[in-house]
Amino acid sequence: MRRGLLEKSAHITGGSITNIYQSDLALLFGLYDQIFFQSYFRDHFAGKLLFSLSPRMTRSAGKIIYPKNLKALTPEEERYELRISVILLFSYESLPRDKVVNGIKTSDSLEALQLVFEHELCHLIELHCFKESSCRRPRFQTLAFNIFGHTDSCHQLPVTAEIGREKYGISVGDEVSFLIDGEKYSGVISRITRRATVMVPHKSGDFQDREGKRYCKYYVPLSMLRKNRSENRK
Ligand SMILES: [Zn+2]
Structure with missing residues (x-):
């Protein structure tokens, strides 16, 4: 065979x-x-x-x-x-x-x-x-x-979620950063499928949470994400 x-x-x-x-x-x-x-x-x-x-x-x-x-x-x-x-x-x-x-x-x-x-x-x-x-x-x-x-x-x-966790140390809910054209974006991972869905706070974003905060949605390859260090969190 x-x-x-x-x-x-x-x-x-x-x-x-x-x-x-x-x-x-x-x-x-x-x-x-x-x-x-x-x-x-x-x-x-x-x-x-x-x-x-x-x-x-x-x-x-x-x-x-x-x-x-x-x-x-x-x-x-x-x-x-x-x-x-x-x-x-x-x-x-x-x-x-x-x-x-x-x-x-x-x-x-x-x-x-x-x-x-x-x-x-x-x-x-x-x-x-x-x-x-x-x-x-x-x-x-x-x-x-x-x-x-x-x-x-x-x-x-x-599966991608496990690869994210094991290889890149990231999972849903993590605060991450990524670069697009040299500019840094930070947000929270809401989903991991083929790529990670990252919700980045933005005042005119299309997505709104329960508190009225607005976000833009980005689909980012796992290899492009860096996990934010917890001491940077406010
Ligand atoms: Zn079956």
Whole structure:
């Protein structure tokens, strides 16, 4: 599987993924279909399968998108989109700790991708066969264990909030500063997703708190933030 993908993909060249396209997910699916499902999807699946990569999924590593009215659809109308978070793949090496996915310790981001992909494949199969799916229920867990040996259905890949805390020492609520064109701005982190949301006090800002204080909202990469020293606080 791993070797097959490395041989066929023009973008994935090793265990550490630095470049990936939707076509790589289609390639990977083709290999799984062939090896694990006896090409069931190629030969018998009448619906539509799409693959996508998301730069905005900062907590989930993968998901499957499908029509709400799945039960009412004919086999030809079935439509699934398997989406993978590129953020989580590209952040794989940002923290030097164990990264367990589906109960299995991974050694690189390609292995993590495969495990996340396998999890979504289990959702796909459950949806296709039963028109509903939940990885919290025994049916899914049995399926995932029997096909892929998964013993759990969650990932412990580094997410941005943890990278902020561990690598940059910042978390939500912290007072931070950052530079734009040499000018220093200070504010409080209100949220951390792909970047940190920093609320900077400004008299004509668009955002107002309960006390009527106004703020401007900035989206700042974590690496650009400096935590303010507590003795500077007034
Ligand atoms: Zn799931």
